[in-house]
Amino acid sequence: LAEFLFWPALLAYGEAAVAYFGEARQPGRAGWAATWGVRIGWLVQTALLGVQAARSDGFPWSTWGGSLNLFVWLVVGAYLIWGCRPRYRLLGLAVLPLAVVLFALARIGGGTGTEGQSHYSNLFLVLHVGLVLAAFAGFTLAAGLSALYLWQERRLKRHERSILRVRAPALAKLDDVAARTIAFALPALTFGIAVGIVRLEDRGGGYDALMAVTVLTWAVYAGYLALRHFAGWRGRRAAYLVLAGFALVVVVRLALPVTHFAA
Amino acid sequence: MSVVLVGISHHQAPVELRERAALDPERARELARRLAGERGEAVCLSTCNRTELYLAEDSPDEAERKAEAALLALEEELGPSLYRLRDEAAALHLFRVAAGLDSMVPGEGEILGQVRGAHHLGATGPILDRLFRDALHAGKKARTETAIGESPASVSSAAAALAEQVFGELGGRSVLVVGAGEAGELAIKSLAARGAVIAFVANRTPERAQELTRRYGGTPLSLDRVAGNLEHVDVVLSSTSSPDWMLSRAEVERTLHARRGRPLFLIDLAVPRDLDPAIHELDGCYLYDIDDLEAVVAETLAGRRREAERAESIVDAEAERFREWQASLDVVPAIASLRARAEEIRTAELDRAKLSGAERRAAESVTAAVLNKLLHLPTIRMKQAAAAADGVIYADAVRHLFGLEDER
Numbered sequence: 001l002a003e004f005l006f007w008p009a010l011l012a013y014g015e016a017a018v019a020y021f022g023e024a025r026q027p028g029r030a031g032w033a034a035t036w037g038v039r040i041g042w043l044v045q046t047a048l049l050g051v052q053a054a055r056s057d058g059f060p061w062s063t064w065g066g067s068l069n070l071f072v073w074l075v076v077g078a079y080l081i082w083g084c085r086p087r088y089r090l091l092g093l094a095v096l097p098l099a100v101v102l103f104a105l106a107r108i109g110g111g112t113g114t115e116g117q118s119h120y121s122n123l124f125l126v127l128h129v130g131l132v133l134a135a136f137a138g139f140t141l142a143a144g145l146s147a148l149y150l151w152q153e154r155r156l157k158r159h160e161r162s163i164l165r166v167r168a169p170a171l172a173k174l175d176d177v178a179a180r181t182i183a184f185a186l187p188a189l190t191f192g193i194a195v196g197i198v199r200l201e202d203r204g205g206g207y208d209a210l211m212a213v214t215v216l217t218w219a220v221y222a223g224y225l226a227l228r229h230f231a232g233w234r235g236r237r238a239a240y241l242v243l244a245g246f247a248l249v250v251v252v253r254l255a256l257p258v259t260h261f262a263a
Numbered sequence: 264m265s266v267v268l269v270g271i272s273h274h275q276a277p278v279e280l281r282e283r284a285a286l287d288p289e290r291a292r293e294l295a296r297r298l299a300g301e302r303g304e305a306v307c308l309s310t311c312n313r314t315e316l317y318l319a320e321d322s323p324d325e326a327e328r329k330a331e332a333a334l335l336a337l338e339e340e341l342g343p344s345l346y347r348l349r350d351e352a353a354a355l356h357l358f359r360v361a362a363g364l365d366s367m368v369p370g371e372g373e374i375l376g377q378v379r380g381a382h383h384l385g386a387t388g389p390i391l392d393r394l395f396r397d398a399l400h401a402g403k404k405a406r407t408e409t410a411i412g413e414s415p416a417s418v419s420s421a422a423a424a425l426a427e428q429v430f431g432e433l434g435g436r437s438v439l440v441v442g443a444g445e446a447g448e449l450a451i452k453s454l455a456a457r458g459a460v461i462a463f464v465a466n467r468t469p470e471r472a473q474e475l476t477r478r479y480g481g482t483p484l485s486l487d488r489v490a491g492n493l494e495h496v497d498v499v500l501s502s503t504s505s506p507d508w509m510l511s512r513a514e515v516e517r518t519l520h521a522r523r524g525r526p527l528f529l530i531d532l533a534v535p536r537d538l539d540p541a542i543h544e545l546d547g548c549y550l551y552d553i554d555d556l557e558a559v560v561a562e563t564l565a566g567r568r569r570e571a572e573r574a575e576s577i578v579d580a581e582a583e584r585f586r587e588w589q590a591s592l593d594v595v596p597a598i599a600s601l602r603a604r605a606e607e608i609r610t611a612e613l614d615r616a617k618l619s620g621a622e623r624r625a626a627e628s629v630t631a632a633v634l635n636k637l638l639h640l641p642t643i644r645m646k647q648a649a650a651a652a653d654g655v656i657y658a659d660a661v662r663h664l665f666g667l668e669d670e671r
Contacts, residue, residue: 028410156428157543159555161562164414164424170431171526232523235547 002055005048006112010103012041013076017096023089024166031089038083038096042076045103048112049073059125065111067129071253072103074137079144082177090168094144105254124199131192132214136249138185139221143246145178146239153236175234178242179225186221193218213252220245264390264592265323268353269330269345270308270315273367276344283338284314292384298329299386306385306395308360310377312367317357319390323349350589354394355582361402362578363412369567370411370574375402390592394585401581405574414563418556419446422530423453425559426498429528429549434458439496440481441489441510442503443471446532450500451479462496465489467503490514494521499529501537512541515548522547530556590649597658598642600667605634 016037022030049070052060061070079095082088106112152168169177193214200207224241227233233241271284286294291307294316298305303326304319316333320326327347334341348356356365361378363370382395406412415421423433430436436459440451443466451461465484466472472483484492486503490510493499501509515527524547531538531552543550551559609630618626641661648657661667 152428156425156549159551159558161558163428164421164559164563165410165566167428170427171429173431234524235526237546238524 002048002051002113005044005051006107009041009044009048010100010107012037012044013096013100013103016041016092017100020089020092020096024093031086034089034092034096035084038076038080038092042073042080045069045073045076052113059129061111062125062129063109063111065106065109067111067133068102068106068109068253069111070129071133071136072099072106074134075099075102075140078137078141078181088169090166091141091144091148094147095141098140102253124195127195128192128199131188131195135185135189135192136253138181138188139217139242139246139249142178142181142185142242143249145174145181146242146246149174149178149239150236150243153239171235175238178239179228182221182224182242186218186225189214189218189221210252213248217245217248217252220248264319264321265326266350266353266390266394266589267318267320267323267326267330268315268348268356269318269327269334270313271334271341271344271346272313272315272365274365275346276341280338280341280344281312281314284334284341285309285311286314286337288380288384291381294333295384295386298333299388304386304388304391306381306387306391308357308378308381310374313360313365315357315360317353317385317391317394319388319394351582351586354397354585354589355578357394357398358401358578358582358585359575361398362405362574363402364405364571364574364578368416368564369571370406370413371416372406372412375399375406378402390589393588397581397585401578404581405577408577409570409573411567411570411574414566415560416564416567417449417453418532418553418560419449419453421556421560421563422450422500422532422551423457423459425549425551425556426454426459426528426530427457429526430497432458435460436497437462437495438481438498438500439489439492440464440475441486441499441501441537442466442505442533443468443475444502444504447500447502448475450502450530450532451475454498454500455479459498463489463492467505490518493518493527497525497528499527499538500532501530502532503537504533505537506535508539509537510542511539512545515539515542516545519545519547532556587649591646592649593655594645594649594658597661597667598645601641601661601665602638604665604667605638609634 016034019030019034019037023034052066052069061067075095076099079091083092083095148168149171152171152174155163155168156171168174196211220241224233224238224245227241228238271281273281276284286307286309291309295305295307298316298318302320306317308315308317314334314337316330318326318330327349331345331347334345357378359365361375363372363374366374378395379399382392382399385391385395387395415424426433426436433454434457438451438454438459438461440447440461440463443464455461461476461479461481463484464472464475464479464481465486465488466475467486469483469485475481476483486509493510493515499510503509510529526547526549529538529542529548529550531550534553536552538550538552540550540552542548613623613626613630616626645657645661
């Protein structure tokens with residue numbers, strides 16, 4: 001059943017990703033098709049996660065592939081909060097192609113089946129993996145918002161004629177929503193890291209490169225919020241900082257987990 | 264009953280003629296009543312671009328003659344500019360008008376309210392009431408299913424729309440106005456209509472600045488205090504006739520630290536320009552001059568014209584639905600007569616049978632079901648034939664076959 005659910009979800013996300021490109025060229029029906037593609041894909045993936053949870057003995061997303069699967073679900077779920085609004089549809093251009101690639105990687109990594117098991121306790125995994133992934137989903141969304149900010153800002157700076165034909169959210173709104181998303185995501189990452197450290201102190205074990213990069217990621221986003229609050233960092237500089245933080249999220253998600261999960 | 268339209272519009276008549284044929288609401292109501300008379304229907308649609316009389320009467324020639332006479336009574340020279348349309352063509356024209364497809368600026372929003380107003384003031388019956396309700400529906404549908412009415416069509420509204428691209432909703436955003444000319448006032452109106460607050464008005468002559476602050480709010484300023492108040496505002500709107508910069512890059516740059524990253528949107532409507540173009544290079548500053556705004560408007564108007572093609576197909580479909588409904592009216596009396604005759608026969612036969620109460624109820628139920636099933640297909644076929652323009656032939660055939668001629 002999990003196999004049966006994976007393909008429709010991937011197909012719906014793929015359809016949405018393609019439709020978002022159509023929406024960017026000519027707003028209208030393509031945006032509607034994209035929104036429904038995301039909704040249907042997310043519902044089917046929810047069913048897939050439900051099947052995995054029901055069939056697995058333990059926390060089913062503790063593997064690298066499994067965590068990627070859960071991560072995609074969280075990212076798309078977070079996107080759905082804003083993405084269905086017509087002005088924010090273009091955010092899908094940044095989020096959906098990424099979701100398609102990561103979802104496919106999750107399958108290649110064996111994260112969409114029902115055979116995975118873990119030797120860690122369920123509570124620890126729910127708190128540690130769940131919170132860290134939720135935070136990363138928030139950072140991914142914030143990166144999408146910042147990318148959209150930079151694109152919209154560039155159009156205003158270049159006096160693009162089409163700026164009122166293909167409308168994006170207002171700069172101030174994008175800046176504000178990205179900051180608020182990070183303000184929600186950072187505490188989740190803080191608790192997720194804290195749970196991991198407590199367990200490490202309790203059960204023993206060494207620190208690895210993933211942990212160092214995760215802490216560095218935390219520092220970048222904490223710095224972002226501090227600079228915003230105390231030094232009035234907004235606009236282009238702030239957007240670049242969010243994207244720099246996201247580059248670390250990508251490193252954590254894709255490059256290093258092999259060692260962390262192997263441990 | 265036929266629908267007849269006689270009117271003038273901006274396509275054929277210059278403004279000097281149109282203004283003489285314009286009707287205020289009271290005169291439009293009075294003329295509609297007079298044209299409708301005892302048995303007819305009439306609506307007068309009068310806007311700055313058109314004066315059109317819609318009549319529904321049994322005799323279209325007579326209706327056309329009356330409408331022409333009414334318009335020529337307003338202005339004798341209208342004759343060569345008048346256009347006359349009937350039935351399907353008149354309906355399609357009204358639907359296009361309501362959708363803004365016949366306007367100077369495609370998709371302009373005001374016309375829909377004007378059509379609604381004309382409908383309320385008109386002397387309507389079943390035909391024109393349906394026609395105007397369908398036209399309003401078509402107009403709304405064209406606007407919701409296409410982007411024909413979304414983009415700004417003037418420099419002042421484009422400036423306000425661009426400010427929204429920076430700040431989102433303009434409610435509470437403060438504006439510094441430099442120069443109190445006519446072009447600037449239009450932009451002030453557009454910004455204020457979107458909720459922006461006029462904080463300061465700076466002008467060479469203090470009297471004019473005070474006049475504007477009385478109308479739109481804010482504090483009058485002298486021109487030398489413009490730079491000093493930049494940190495308190497979100498939008499700068501400049502339209503003076505000064506040959507020098509009113510704001511230089513250095514003056515704006517000095518305020519950036521105090522602004523703490525808040526964006527600044529600057530609109531320069533003046534020729535020669537008031538604002539140093541190098542301001543646009545500063546982080547968080549967005550400067551649009553008159554050429555930039557006109558380029559945006561040209562693009563949005565081109566977009567409206569592209570959307571107009573999609574709106575035309577929506578309007579065509581709605582006009583076709585009205586035509587089918589109007590055609591079905593030809594067969595409705597024949598269908599009603601046929602059903603009445605059948606019902607009369609059924610009731611008479613049941614009375615003759617002298618049945619008990621229970622038997623009568625059972626027979627009522629059975630015979631009514633038989634009658635409905637028998638007449639269902641002919642009714643549908645007659646309505647279909649009416650939509651295909653054969654309705655009158657079918658209606659006559661039914662009257663002849665069932666002896667309904669006397670009930671015509």
